[in-house]
Amino acid sequence: MIQTTPPALSRRACLLALAASAAFPSFGATDAQAMLAASDAIRNPSRPFSVTVTLTEYQGGAQVDTSTLQSYSRTLSAGGQFVSLIRFVKPARDAGKVMLKAGADLWFYDPGTKASIRISPQQRLLGQAANGDVVTVNFAKDYTATLAGTEEIQDGERKLRRSSRLKLESSTDDATYAQVELWLDADNHRPLKARFFAESGRLLKTAYYRRYAAQLGVERPTETVIIDGLNPQSVTLLRMSDYAARDLPTAWFNKDHLPRFQPE
Amino acid sequence: MIVTQPRRAVAVALALWAALNGSAVHAADPNPDAGALALESAPVDPPAPSGGGLKLSLEAAVGRAWLRGPGSEHRSLRRGSVDIVYATRFAPQWQFVFSDRVDALHPSDGDSTVNSLRELYVGWQDPAAQWAVEVGRVNLRQGPALGFNPTDFFRDGALRVSTTVNPLLVREYRLGSVMVRAQRMWADGSLSLALSPELDDRPDSDGWSADLGATNARDRLLLSLSTRWAASTSSQLHFYAERGGRPQVGASLSSLLGDATVLYAEWAWSREPSLLQRALGQDLARQSGHRAAAGLTYSTSTKLSLTAELEYNDFALSSGHRKALATAAPALFGAYFFEAQRRQDLAARRSVMLYAKQTDAVWRNLDLTALVRTDPEDRSTMAWLELRYHFPNVDLSLQGLQYRGRAGSEFGSSPYRRSVQALATVYF
Numbered sequence: 001m002i003q004t005t006p007p008a009l010s011r012r013a014c015l016l017a018l019a020a021s022a023a024f025p026s027f028g029a030t031d032a033q034a035m036l037a038a039s040d041a042i043r044n045p046s047r048p049f050s051v052t053v054t055l056t057e058y059q060g061g062a063q064v065d066t067s068t069l070q071s072y073s074r075t076l077s078a079g080g081q082f083v084s085l086i087r088f089v090k091p092a093r094d095a096g097k098v099m100l101k102a103g104a105d106l107w108f109y110d111p112g113t114k115a116s117i118r119i120s121p122q123q124r125l126l127g128q129a130a131n132g133d134v135v136t137v138n139f140a141k142d143y144t145a146t147l148a149g150t151e152e153i154q155d156g157e158r159k160l161r162r163s164s165r166l167k168l169e170s171s172t173d174d175a176t177y178a179q180v181e182l183w184l185d186a187d188n189h190r191p192l193k194a195r196f197f198a199e200s201g202r203l204l205k206t207a208y209y210r211r212y213a214a215q216l217g218v219e220r221p222t223e224t225v226i227i228d229g230l231n232p233q234s235v236t237l238l239r240m241s242d243y244a245a246r247d248l249p250t251a252w253f254n255k256d257h258l259p260r261f262q263p264e
Numbered sequence: 265m266i267v268t269q270p271r272r273a274v275a276v277a278l279a280l281w282a283a284l285n286g287s288a289v290h291a292a293d294p295n296p297d298a299g300a301l302a303l304e305s306a307p308v309d310p311p312a313p314s315g316g317g318l319k320l321s322l323e324a325a326v327g328r329a330w331l332r333g334p335g336s337e338h339r340s341l342r343r344g345s346v347d348i349v350y351a352t353r354f355a356p357q358w359q360f361v362f363s364d365r366v367d368a369l370h371p372s373d374g375d376s377t378v379n380s381l382r383e384l385y386v387g388w389q390d391p392a393a394q395w396a397v398e399v400g401r402v403n404l405r406q407g408p409a410l411g412f413n414p415t416d417f418f419r420d421g422a423l424r425v426s427t428t429v430n431p432l433l434v435r436e437y438r439l440g441s442v443m444v445r446a447q448r449m450w451a452d453g454s455l456s457l458a459l460s461p462e463l464d465d466r467p468d469s470d471g472w473s474a475d476l477g478a479t480n481a482r483d484r485l486l487l488s489l490s491t492r493w494a495a496s497t498s499s500q501l502h503f504y505a506e507r508g509g510r511p512q513v514g515a516s517l518s519s520l521l522g523d524a525t526v527l528y529a530e531w532a533w534s535r536e537p538s539l540l541q542r543a544l545g546q547d548l549a550r551q552s553g554h555r556a557a558a559g560l561t562y563s564t565s566t567k568l569s570l571t572a573e574l575e576y577n578d579f580a581l582s583s584g585h586r587k588a589l590a591t592a593a594p595a596l597f598g599a600y601f602f603e604a605q606r607r608q609d610l611a612a613r614r615s616v617m618l619y620a621k622q623t624d625a626v627w628r629n630l631d632l633t634a635l636v637r638t639d640p641e642d643r644s645t646m647a648w649l650e651l652r653y654h655f656p657n658v659d660l661s662l663q664g665l666q667y668r669g670r671a672g673s674e675f676g677s678s679p680y681r682r683s684v685q686a687l688a689t690v691y692f
Contacts, residue, residue: 052308054305054306054308054309056303056304056305056306058300058303059628061299061303063306064628065629065656066306068309076451090309091656091657091691092319092321092657092691092692093321093654093657093659093689093691095317095319095691096317096319096349096351102495103495104495104496104520105492105495105496105498106520111319111349111351112319112347112349112435112436113405113432113433113435113436114403114405114435114438115405115432115435117408118408118498118518118519118520118526118528119526120520120522120523120524120525120526120561120563121520121523121524122523122524122563122564122565123524123563123569154295154297154298154301156301157301158295158298158301158302173495174495206297208297208300208301210301223305225297225300225301225303227297227300232296232297232300235300235303237303237304237305237306238305239305239306239308241308249391249392249393249394250451251392251393251394251449251450251451252393254449254450254451254452254453254454254492255490255492255498256447256449256453256454256456256490257393257396257449260359260387260389260393260396262317262351262352262353262359
C-alpha cells in the first residue's frame with residue numbers, strides 16, 4: 001500500500017519555506033560580495049601587470065578616432081585597490097604623456113612641459129583614460145554589492161545569458177561612480193554588462209564585456225564596449241591585448257617619479 | 265495511488281518566493297544597445313619596441329601684428345619650428361634624454377634661427393626606483409600654479425625664445441640647467457637635492473649656442489621635500505641658495521576639493537634686488553619680499569575647464585611707479601619689462617589670470633582656449649584666444665592676441681596692440 005502525506009502537513013511545510021526565505025534576506029548580500037570579488041578576479045590579474053588598450057571611438061556608427069594606451073597596474077596591498085600608470089602611445093601628439101591614478105590622487109604628466117598637474121576626478125572622467133580604467137578597477141574594494149535578482153540578458157556577443165544582477169553602492173571616497181549595476185554570468189561570475197551612474201542617478205556609461213580569452217592564466221574579457229550614457233551614439237570599444245606580468249615597483253606610483261617613467 | 269498535491273504546493277511556493285524576490289526569469293527585451301554591439305575594434309598595433317621613444321613635431325606659423333600708435337602699421341609674422349624629444353632606457357637602470365627645439369623667426373631681435381637645447385642628461389635609478397640621479401642639462405620645473413610660479417627657482421634666464429603668451433606652451437620652450445640632481449623617493453614623498461654649477465658668466469646671443477650662461481651663470485642649490493599628506497593633498501617645501509645671494513624659501517600646496525575642483529597655492533620669500541634694480545644692473549641691493557600665486561581649476565561635465573589665479577610680487581613696481589618710470593625714463597621702462605620677461609617674473613605687484621579651455625567645442629576635436637590677464641592696479645588687460653582643430657596627426661589653430669591699457673600700464677606698454685596668427689603642427 002502506498003502511503004500518502006497528509007494535506008495539512010504539506011501546507012505547513014510550504015508556509016515554513018516562505019517564512020524562511022523572508023527571514024534571511026541578508027544571505028544574498030554576503031554572497032553578492034563574494035560574487036563581485038570573483039568577477040574582479042576574472043577581469044584583473046592578481047599580480048602586477050601591464051596591458052595595451054586600443055580605443056576605437058564611434059559616433060553615430062562611424063569611426064571617428066583611435067588611440068592607444070598602455071596601462072601598468074598593481075595593488076599596493078593585498079586585496080587593495082589598483083593603482084595605475086596609464087601611458088599614452090597614440091595619437092602622436094599625446095605620445096609619452098602619463099596619467100597616475102591612485103584612488104583620488106590623480107596626476108597628469110606632460111613630458112613636453114615637464115609639468116605634473118593634479119587633475120580632478122571630473123577631468124579624468126572626460127578623457128579616454130577614464131574609459132581605460134574601467135578595465136583595471138576592483139569593484140569589491142570600493143563598492144558594497146547586493147543581489148538584485150537573476151535575469152536573462154543579451155551579452156556582448158548578443159547571445160542570451162542567464163545572469164545575476166548585482167547592485168553596487170559606493171562605499172569609499174575613492175569610488176569613481178556612485179552606483180553600478182553589474183550583470184554576472186550566473187554559472188561562472190563572468191562580468192557581462194555594467195551600467196555606471198552618477199550620484200544624481202544619471203546614467204554615465206554602459207559597458208559590455210566580451211571576447212573572453214585566456215590571459216595570464218584566466219579567461220578574461222579582452223574587449224569592452226562602452227556606450228556613453230548621455231549620448232548613446234557615442235561608443236568606445238576598448239580592446240585589451242599584450243597582457244604581461246610585470247615587476248612594477250611601488251615607487252613608480254609616486255608623482256615625483258613620473259618624469260622618469262619609462263617602462264622597459 | 266500517488267498523491268500529486270504536495271508537488272503542486274511546492275511549485276506554488278516557489279513561484280511566490282520568486283515573485284517576492286523579483287527574480288522572475290523572463291525573455292530578454294529587444295536590446296537598444298544592439299547597434300553598439302555590432303561595432304568592431306580597430307586593428308591592434310604590434311607592441312612598440314622597448315627601450316626608447318622619439319617624439320618629433322614640425323610647426324609653421326604665419327600672422328600679422330599691429331603696432332601700437334597712430335595708424336595701422338603692422339608687421340608680418342612668420343615662424344618655423346622643429347621640436348625633438350628623445351628618451352631611451354639604454355640599460356636596465358639607465359636613461360638618456362635629449363630634448364631640443366629650433367625656431368626660425370621673423371621678425372627677430374637677434375639671430376633669426378634660435379636653437380634651444382632644453383635637456384641633455386643621463387639618469388640612473390635603482391631597481392626599486394627609490395633612488396635616482398641625473399647628470400646633465402635637466403629641466404627642473406617646480407610649482408602647481410599655471411601662470412606664475414614663485415617656487416620655480418630655475419626659471420630665470422631659461423627662455424631663449426618666447427612666441428606665445430599661453431603659460432602652458434611657454435614651458436615647452438624652456439631651457440634646463442646643467443646640474444647634478446639626486447632624489448630619494450618613498451611611498452608618500454620624496455627628497456631631492458640639485459646642485460647647478462657656474463659654467464659661464466653671461467648669456468650668449470648666438471642662435472646656435474647652448475647658452476650655458478643663461479642658465480648656469482652662478483652656483484646654485486635647491487633642496488626640495490615633497491609630501492603627500494592624503495590622497496587629495498600634497499605639498500612641497502623648498503630651500504634655494506645661489507652664490508652671491510641670500511637663501512630663499514618656498515612652499516606649494518595642491519588639493520582636491522570635491523570631484524571637480526583642484527586648489528593650489530605657491531609662496532616664496534627672499535631677500536634680493538627688486539626687479540627695477542636688476543634692470544639697472546644693481547644686483548647688490550637687497551630687499552625682503554614675497555612672491556605668491558593661488559588659484560583653482562574647476563571642471564564641468566561638459567568638458568569645460570576654468571582656472572582663476574591671483575598672483576603677487578613684492579619685487580615689482582607698483583602701478584604708480586611704473587607710470588612715472590614710463591614718463592621719466594622710457595628706455596629704463598622698456599628694460600624693466602625686458603628683465604621681467606627674461607626672469608619669467610611678474611612685472612606687476614598684483615595680477616589676475618583667467619584661463620578657460622573647452623574641449624570639443626561645438627564640433628568634436630575642436631578646442632577653444634581663452635586666456636585673460638589683468639593688472640587690477642592699472643586695469644590693463646591682455647586677452648588671448650585660440651581655436652585648435654585636431655586631425656589624427658595634425659593640429660590647425662588660429663590665435664588672436666590683444667593688449668589694452670593706457671600708456672605706462674603693464675599691458676598698455678607692449679609694442680603691439682594685437683596680433684593674429686595661423687599655425688599648423690604635424691606630429692610624428
